Amino acid sequence: MSTGKRLAKRSIIGTRVAALDDDGMYWSGMIQAVKTPAPFPENINSNCINLTPNTRYTVRFDGGRSSCEYRDSELIGPGFRGMAGVRLRPGQRAFLTYNGREVRAEVLHHDHDTDELRVRVHAPGAESWLA
Structure with a gap:
């Protein structure tokens, strides 16, 4: 996702993704939160969420593994990157x-x-x- 995009009406929270964990393997999980940087003053009254390269996604891994934060380029799944180069x-x-x-x-x-x-x-x- 690039600068200037906004979240669709349907929330990305709950999307199934895969992410690289500390052990060097990809694990499946679910997005449980989206953290966007503070809006610019000119957009303060806007009701859209601006996704930037600084947007972080909190992923809760399956199987009781801990949650971690990732950038969009680090996630594999719908709306993120594909398997190419993995x-x-x-x-x-x-x-x-x-x-x-x-x-x-x-x-x-x-x-x-x-x-x-x-x-x-x-x-x-x-x-x-x-x-």
Whole structure:
């Protein structure tokens, strides 16, 4: 998001995103707050929220992990950046479409040069991982 944009009528709070944590892996979470800098005096009576490069998003991670603040360029998800250029590590959890359904997978290897990913898929209803 760039300078001058404003939040849509539908709040971004509650949006599912992924963010890089201190352990070097991406974790899924949900935006729980948006912190924007104080408005400029000329916009003090405006009812729009100006998103700037200084806007911070508080993300509450799934699984009881602590909440952290991120800039928009550090988040992956709808309205933020995509997966292009992201480097996944072995053991990283990922979600992908398999047989028309979103399933959980574990990253085994990510070739950054060809952007190919080898994963182990946990298919819904399966007792074990698929190779």
